[in-house]
Amino acid sequence: xxxxxxxxxxxxxxxxxxxxxxxxxxxxxxxxxxxxxxxxxxxxxxxxxxxxxxxxxxxxxxxxxxxxxxxxxxxxxxxxxxxxxxxxxxxxxxxxxxxxxxxxxxxxxxxxxxxxxxxxxxxxxxxxxxxxxxxxxxxxxxxxxxxxxxxxxxxxxxxxxxxxxxxxxxxxxxxxxxxxxxxxxxxxxxxxxxxxxxxxxxxxxxxxxxxxxxxxxxxxxxxxxxxxxxxxxxxxxxxxxxxxxxxxxxxxxxxxxxxxxxxxxxxxxxxxxxxxxxxxxxxxxxxxxxxxxxxxxxxxxxxxxxxxxxxxxxxxxxxxxxxxxxxxxxxx
Amino acid sequence: xxxxxxxxxxxxxxxxxxxxxxxxxxxxxxxxxxxxxxxxxxxxxxxxxxxxxxxxxxxxxxxxxxxxxxxxxxxxxxxxxxxxxxxxxxxxxxxxxxxxxxxxxxxxxxxxxxxxxxxxxxxxxxxxxxxxxxxxxxxxxxxxxxxxxxxxxxxxxxxxxxxxxxxxxxxxxxxxxxxxxxxxxxxxxxxxxxxxxxxxxxxxxxxxxxxxxxxxxxxxxxxxxxxxxxxxxxxxxxxxxxxxxxxxxxxxxxxxxxxxxxxxxxxxxxxxxxxxxxxxxxxxxxxxxxxxxxxxxxxxxxxxxxxxxxxxxxxxxxxxxxxxxxxxxxxx
Numbered sequence: 001x002x003x004x005x006x007x008x009x010x011x012x013x014x015x016x017x018x019x020x021x022x023x024x025x026x027x028x029x030x031x032x033x034x035x036x037x038x039x040x041x042x043x044x045x046x047x048x049x050x051x052x053x054x055x056x057x058x059x060x061x062x063x064x065x066x067x068x069x070x071x072x073x074x075x076x077x078x079x080x081x082x083x084x085x086x087x088x089x090x091x092x093x094x095x096x097x098x099x100x101x102x103x104x105x106x107x108x109x110x111x112x113x114x115x116x117x118x119x120x121x122x123x124x125x126x127x128x129x130x131x132x133x134x135x136x137x138x139x140x141x142x143x144x145x146x147x148x149x150x151x152x153x154x155x156x157x158x159x160x161x162x163x164x165x166x167x168x169x170x171x172x173x174x175x176x177x178x179x180x181x182x183x184x185x186x187x188x189x190x191x192x193x194x195x196x197x198x199x200x201x202x203x204x205x206x207x208x209x210x211x212x213x214x215x216x217x218x219x220x221x222x223x224x225x226x227x228x229x230x231x232x233x234x235x236x237x238x239x240x241x242x243x244x245x246x247x248x249x250x251x252x253x254x255x256x257x258x259x260x261x262x263x264x265x266x267x268x269x270x271x272x273x274x275x276x277x278x279x280x281x282x283x284x285x286x287x288x289x290x291x292x293x294x295x296x297x298x299x300x301x302x303x304x305x306x307x308x309x310x311x312x313x314x315x316x317x318x319x320x321x322x323x324x325x326x327x328x329x330x331x332x
Numbered sequence: 333x334x335x336x337x338x339x340x341x342x343x344x345x346x347x348x349x350x351x352x353x354x355x356x357x358x359x360x361x362x363x364x365x366x367x368x369x370x371x372x373x374x375x376x377x378x379x380x381x382x383x384x385x386x387x388x389x390x391x392x393x394x395x396x397x398x399x400x401x402x403x404x405x406x407x408x409x410x411x412x413x414x415x416x417x418x419x420x421x422x423x424x425x426x427x428x429x430x431x432x433x434x435x436x437x438x439x440x441x442x443x444x445x446x447x448x449x450x451x452x453x454x455x456x457x458x459x460x461x462x463x464x465x466x467x468x469x470x471x472x473x474x475x476x477x478x479x480x481x482x483x484x485x486x487x488x489x490x491x492x493x494x495x496x497x498x499x500x501x502x503x504x505x506x507x508x509x510x511x512x513x514x515x516x517x518x519x520x521x522x523x524x525x526x527x528x529x530x531x532x533x534x535x536x537x538x539x540x541x542x543x544x545x546x547x548x549x550x551x552x553x554x555x556x557x558x559x560x561x562x563x564x565x566x567x568x569x570x571x572x573x574x575x576x577x578x579x580x581x582x583x584x585x586x587x588x589x590x591x592x593x594x595x596x597x598x599x600x601x602x603x604x605x606x607x608x609x610x611x612x613x614x615x616x617x618x619x620x621x622x623x624x625x626x627x628x629x630x631x632x633x634x635x636x637x638x639x640x641x642x643x644x645x646x647x648x649x650x651x652x653x654x655x656x657x658x659x660x661x662x663x664x
Contacts, residue, residue, distance in 0.1 A: 001393070001404070001406055001635065001636070001637045001638075001641045002406045002408055002422040002424060002634065002635065004406075004422055004424045005404050005406050005424040005426065006644065008404070008424050008425070008426040009404060009648050010648060011426070012426045012427075012428075013648065013649065016428075059333060061333070072333070072337050072340075072341060074333055074334045074336075074337045076334055090334040090336055092334060092336045092337045092340050093340070094337065094340040094341050094343070094344045095344075096344070096348075098542050098543075210430050211430070302334065303333065303334065304333070305333045306333075312338065313341065316338065316341050316342060316345065317345065
């Protein structure tokens with residue numbers, strides 16, 4: 001990096017620190033008058049220790065080489081009773097896309113599909129399912145005149161049918177539809193059990209400020225509690241899968257921002273039954289670690305591809321920088 | 333990562349090695365008969381040492397935090413005579429986007445804009461300009477009924493006007509237009525000097541195979557030379573800036589894949605004057621380092637944000653993992 005960059009970085013830091021007083025003052029003027037309406041201090045009087053929680057997360061490793069995009073996606077589901085692991089199940093996919101379009105998008109959809117398949121497979125035997133990320137992100141938002149109905153007869157929890165498609169654009173569309181199918185099956189049959197948890201929510205529906213609702217709540221509140229529950233209707237026009245759009249059409253979901261422990265960070269919770277918010281709080285509170293559900297922390301640790309994993313992958317693939325030494329095109 | 337992933341990775345590797353014989357056989361059958369038409373063995377008899385080459389590249393550092401996306405983009409232009417540095421000039425931008433859309437796209441466009449501004453500023457005093465990346469990537473491809481003409485009167489080499497726009501969608505459109513404006517100014521006034529060099533070209537216009545042209549040429553040729561020169565017409569419909577679309581409308585550019593040293597890798601060259609290809613080869617050959625133009629290697633080294641840079645950035649920002657300790661929203 002050129003030396004001038006450091007000078008500019010230091011200048012920017014100083015400017016932010018000078019400006020911070022003004023920003024906070026302006027923000028507090030517009031926020032404080034409505035804070036009482038939008039934030040409820042609350043902590044459950046009793047908690048629930050013996051429910052079965054299924055925590056699910058996925059991880060990925062992606063390497064773009066001249067020969068194509070090699071990737072590993074893995075997902076894991078752990079059944080917890082409180083903070084004790086009862087049993088678990090994993091899924092993995094190792095694959096290569098030839099150099100082309102939408103590789104990143106398709107790989108993320110594959111990872112999510114493994115997670116949703118695990119959820120659908122194991123939901124029957126648990127009380128709640130904790131999924132990492134918002135409901136709307138999982139459903140996606142893809143306006144299209146042309147619905148996909150190719151996969152509608154089969155909701156598979158073992159196979160990924162979209163992978164059989166050769167055309168990249170079609171595969172992307174099918175993957176979106178296949179995710180929506182499994183998700184809609186989950187929602188239509190088990191909606192009261194589903195809890196979608198996002199720690200980095202950027203939504204600003206509550207305060208409608210340039211800063212996210214979570215940022216503002218972290219600035220101006222300290223107690224346990226939750227923000228005013230907002231409602232959203234699912235718009236079938238943005239669902240690609242015809243069957244999923246029928247199953248979810250007009251359904252409402254709810255969201256709030258929770259703080260489970262005093263002065264800790266908040267997270268956003270998406271759910272389908274607004275009457276059950278106190279039940280959910282009773283279940284989430286005793287598994288909180290610094291304000292975040294411990295089961296999701298544990299499963300995240302198990303699926304993420306860390307430094308050691310990457311080194312082992314590189315050594316298996318005999319990979320140096322961008323090249324794989326044994327790859328056929330290098331030999332002939 | 334779950335353990336099963338390693339087993340699957342090893343299986344995949346074994347399968348690829350088993351399949352490689354078949355793939356190579358199939359490929360060589362369809363390629364070898366047309367190779368003579370599409371590849372020309374050639375090495376210039378004399379070379380040109382005393383021309384002035386301007387090599388330009390950019391680097392970036394991006395960190396997404398809860399408070400927004402902080403980034404540094406820097407660009408550098410070095411004037412070379414052969415492989416000797418004569419002088420240089422740098423540009424840097426340190427900035428924050430509030431959490432929002434298209435951050436990555438906008439940052440990449442900002443980096444490219446710094447590079448193009450440096451090119452426009454310094455092109456007058458040099459014989460050739462070496463830019464990293466393909467011409468079509470720099471121009472972009474953005475179909476839109478609505479042309480942008482807001483910035484058309486000013487081609488700035490010092491300021492970035494798009495940054496003044498608050499709306500994210502508009503800023504993205506303006507940045508595309510502003511890049512196209514500077515690029516079209518460069519092309520319309522200095523096109524014979526411009527050489528666009530891409531080391532990772534994935535285009536397959538030549539052999540029209542699932543593998544890229546460069547991959548195929550690296551498999552089936554060893555000598556110095558270049559592939560059949562192909563021509564492309566610029567389609568004004570995909571240019572957002574009204575002025576740039578007028579300046580570039582209907583213009584042709586050319587591209588070929590070059591090998592400057594025996595058995596070394598190829599790169600793609602985009603240029604505007606097909607008659608000058610031998611002149612370009614005479615200039616590029618003596619600055620080749622393992623087949624790639626040394627001036628671009630050197631300037632890339634100067635702008636890239638390496639491990640030490642990142643550590644220094646983290647220390648200036650007092651940053652740990654995803655948080656910056658002094659950032660205002662953490663204090664109040």
